[in-house]
Amino acid sequence: MRSRGVLLPHFKGTQDTETVTLPLPKKVTIPMSMGMGAPCEPLVKKGDTVTVGQKIGDTDKFMSAPVHSSVSGTVTAVDDHLLSNGRLCKAVVIETDGEQTVCPDIKPPEVSDKASFCKAVRESGCVGLGGAGFPTHVKLNYNEDKRHVDCLVINAAECEPYITSDCRTMTEEPDSAVDGIRQVMKYLNIENAYVGIEDNKPEAIRIMTEKTSGDSNIHIVKLRSSYPQGAEKVMAFNTTGRVIAEGELPSDQGIIVMNISTAAFISHYLKTGMPLVERRLTVDGDVVKKPLNVKAPIGTPVSELLRFAEADIDSAKKILMGGPMMGICIYDPDTPMIKVNNAILAFSEKAVKAQAQTNCIRCGRCISVCPLKLMPCRFEKAFDAKDKDTLRRLRVNLCMNCGACSFVCPAKRRLAEKNQLAKELIRT
Amino acid sequence: MAYFDLENKGKLTVSPSPHINSTASTQKIMLHVLIAMLPALCFSVWIFGIRALLLTAWCAATAVGWERLCNYLRKRPSTIGDLSAAVTGVLLAFNLPSTFPFWMAAIGTFVSIAVVKQLFGGLGQNFANPAIVGRIVLMLSFTAQMTHWVKPFERGADAVTSATPLVSKSADYYDLFIGKVGGCLGEVSALALLIGFVYLLCVKVITPHTTVAFVGTVFLFSLAAGEDPVFQILAGGVMLGAVFMATDYVTTPTTPLGKIIFGVGCGIITCVIRFYANYAEGVSFSILIMNILTPYIDRFTEIKPLGAKYPEKKKEGDA
Numbered sequence: 001m002r003s004r005g006v007l008l009p010h011f012k013g014t015q016d017t018e019t020v021t022l023p024l025p026k027k028v029t030i031p032m033s034m035g036m037g038a039p040c041e042p043l044v045k046k047g048d049t050v051t052v053g054q055k056i057g058d059t060d061k062f063m064s065a066p067v068h069s070s071v072s073g074t075v076t077a078v079d080d081h082l083l084s085n086g087r088l089c090k091a092v093v094i095e096t097d098g099e100q101t102v103c104p105d106i107k108p109p110e111v112s113d114k115a116s117f118c119k120a121v122r123e124s125g126c127v128g129l130g131g132a133g134f135p136t137h138v139k140l141n142y143n144e145d146k147r148h149v150d151c152l153v154i155n156a157a158e159c160e161p162y163i164t165s166d167c168r169t170m171t172e173e174p175d176s177a178v179d180g181i182r183q184v185m186k187y188l189n190i191e192n193a194y195v196g197i198e199d200n201k202p203e204a205i206r207i208m209t210e211k212t213s214g215d216s217n218i219h220i221v222k223l224r225s226s227y228p229q230g231a232e233k234v235m236a237f238n239t240t241g242r243v244i245a246e247g248e249l250p251s252d253q254g255i256i257v258m259n260i261s262t263a264a265f266i267s268h269y270l271k272t273g274m275p276l277v278e279r280r281l282t283v284d285g286d287v288v289k290k291p292l293n294v295k296a297p298i299g300t301p302v303s304e305l306l307r308f309a310e311a312d313i314d315s316a317k318k319i320l321m322g323g324p325m326m327g328i329c330i331y332d333p334d335t336p337m338i339k340v341n342n343a344i345l346a347f348s349e350k351a352v353k354a355q356a357q358t359n360c361i362r363c364g365r366c367i368s369v370c371p372l373k374l375m376p377c378r379f380e381k382a383f384d385a386k387d388k389d390t391l392r393r394l395r396v397n398l399c400m401n402c403g404a405c406s407f408v409c410p411a412k413r414r415l416a417e418k419n420q421l422a423k424e425l426i427r428t
Numbered sequence: 429m430a431y432f433d434l435e436n437k438g439k440l441t442v443s444p445s446p447h448i449n450s451t452a453s454t455q456k457i458m459l460h461v462l463i464a465m466l467p468a469l470c471f472s473v474w475i476f477g478i479r480a481l482l483l484t485a486w487c488a489a490t491a492v493g494w495e496r497l498c499n500y501l502r503k504r505p506s507t508i509g510d511l512s513a514a515v516t517g518v519l520l521a522f523n524l525p526s527t528f529p530f531w532m533a534a535i536g537t538f539v540s541i542a543v544v545k546q547l548f549g550g551l552g553q554n555f556a557n558p559a560i561v562g563r564i565v566l567m568l569s570f571t572a573q574m575t576h577w578v579k580p581f582e583r584g585a586d587a588v589t590s591a592t593p594l595v596s597k598s599a600d601y602y603d604l605f606i607g608k609v610g611g612c613l614g615e616v617s618a619l620a621l622l623i624g625f626v627y628l629l630c631v632k633v634i635t636p637h638t639t640v641a642f643v644g645t646v647f648l649f650s651l652a653a654g655e656d657p658v659f660q661i662l663a664g665g666v667m668l669g670a671v672f673m674a675t676d677y678v679t680t681p682t683t684p685l686g687k688i689i690f691g692v693g694c695g696i697i698t699c700v701i702r703f704y705a706n707y708a709e710g711v712s713f714s715i716l717i718m719n720i721l722t723p724y725i726d727r728f729t730e731i732k733p734l735g736a737k738y739p740e741k742k743k744e745g746d747a
Contacts, residue, residue: 243735
């Protein structure tokens with residue numbers, strides 16, 4: 001049985017355009033928290049000179065990844081930064097000197113076994129590049145006594161509209177992507193890898209199949225282009241048939257799920273030792289005149305990316321980090337892009353105008369599209385009645401906010417939003 | 429310190445995801461239902477004459493009028509644009525004989541829209557199908573007019589009356605299937621209703637569960653009870669009820685299993701009333717009873733979420 005989902009318009013107009021490199025921005029702002037886990041402490045102060053790849057933030061907490069400078073230049077401030085989740089963290093503001101001097105300490109890491117591999121991945125500052133930003137070394141450092149991990153699931157679904165950065169990774173750097181998969185399998189003793197790719201990327205599927213033709217244990221799985229095919233649990237289920245149950249990590253089911261761009265980065269890092277200081281991302285949306293994929297240093301202001309793509313920032317009403325289904329709105333175009341941003345999308349008022357809500361007609365569309373088989377219309381009524389027992393019984397806590405229910409609702413009810421409020425309600 | 433200055437950044441909208449919506453809307457769904465009812469209406473006009481069309485239009489118009497009046501009295505924005513009142517009006521007309529007086533039909537739409545729907549809070553809040561309750565109220569209040577059937581193709585005020593096939597128990601399958609029999613406006617032609625059913629399936633407004641379960645149960649029950657099963661599913665209101673009334677979103681279960689239970693329940697109650705009770709027809713009562721049971725069906729057909737873990741039930745005595 002395949003998981004359900006919803007068919008979205010794709011808008012993947014940048015799928016066949018070569019990635020370009022962004023001209024060096026004058027200033028970057030690098031937040032000390034760019035993914036899940038503990039924020040880092042800044043290691044530099046105002047006036048310091050930094051080089052590309054130099055570590056500028058770290059912490060002794062396990063659930064975190066260090067932060068590196070993406071440019072060479074001078075630290076002009078270490079300031080408070082408002083994160084999208086409403087919390088504050090420190091951010092290092094660096095004025096670039098245009099030299100891009102590489103940090104002298106950069107050299108390929110020495111890796112011989114699982115422990116040294118995990119340590120190297122941690123030092124690379126790697127977090128999941130698909131959007132959630134789970135520190136990769138934590139994912140790799142699973143408890144081997146609990147269950148042997150035998151499946152590496154590579155998430156290359158890229159199910160959100162507009163975004164094509166993973167697709168470009170596969171078409172432009174297939175060797176890195178495949179090598180990354182091999183390295184992870186080698187050091188973690190994983191028998192099989194499944195690369196899940198949606199069928200709207202035939203070129204990527206062709207190239208990846210060709211590049212892995214010699215590896216009998218790397219399987220390319222062609223998936224239906226239905227949203228949210230790239231959600232961790234859905235991806236794991238549709239490639240391996242295993243259900244990651246409530247409260248479980250993928251490793252409890254013998255699976256590690258990793259994004260294809262993350263795998264490509266790991267390969268790149270093992271060869272060069274250059275930490276995660278730049279990434280590929282899609283810049284698109286209806287006010288963007290020249291939609292493209294761009295490689296940009298972490299910390300580049302979003303406005304700079306938009307200007308490079310010839311976007312009309314003044315007519316933008318919504319600017320998103322990520323796709324239109326799960327992306328986060330930013331309130332300031334000068335917000336820096338971070339490690340987890342696979343896309344920056346800018347939309348005019350016309351494209352994202354909120355539609356008026358009408359009464360729920362109990363059509364059940366939200367139930368039929370939920371990838372986790374939840375019942376969003378029931379959650380909404382239970383939440384409005386503050387009925388915690390029903391919310392718990394119907395497992396609102398499993399909702400991952402994919403937004404499929406809100407998308408299909410003919411009454412335009414904001415179901416996904418209510419689900420998040422309901423999750424918060426039952427926590428107390 | 430003011431790196432972030434919320435005061436001066438009021439230009440961009442910040443809202444929770446998702447940021448796009450499908451093009452589906454309540455209005456479009458209701459429009460599909462209206463289109464699906466067109467074949468039955470056309471057949472009805474062919475069989476009973478222009479008065480069938482006038483009565484249907486009158487019911488739709490009064491239903492919309494009552495809806496607008498209720499909106500006005502409740503000081504709510506107009507909801508006639510969602511077309512749900514028009515659907516209810518047409519459905520009620522389908523449940524009336526073509527000779528039914530207009531003023532009585534207006535009472536029927538008042539009961540449907542004002543009492544059953546708006547008093548409970550409008551679209552989505554009513555516990556029973558408005559058209560069904562409207563029909564039942566008219567049936568109990570104006571029994572003579574509600575059972576004044578006209579022979580097919582007989583026009584005029586002095587039209588010859590005939591019993592419906594369910595009462596006379598005589599009609600051949602072909603006439604029943606095409607609809608050349610006496611009966612309510614919209615219920616006579618199984619063929620026209622099935623065209624509407626296929627249309628609704630194609631545009632994905634309904635799933636086949638309820639309809640198939642309903643008709644299938646009537647068929648099997650009739651077979652078991654020694655009645656003619658083909659006659660039972662073609663005669664009377666089974667097709668109309670199974671295609672357009674038992675598939676109403678608001679008053680029926682939301683899960684596939686719930687829909688099947690609903691359909692089976694409707695089928696059983698219909699047959700019990702037809703075969704063993706005083707009324708010749710039981711479709712409307714069966715749907716009303718199942719409407720009332722819907723919250724319970726919903727409660728017991730909740731879907732198990734993917735990967736949900738339930739604590740093991742404590743055995744009695746473990747305290």
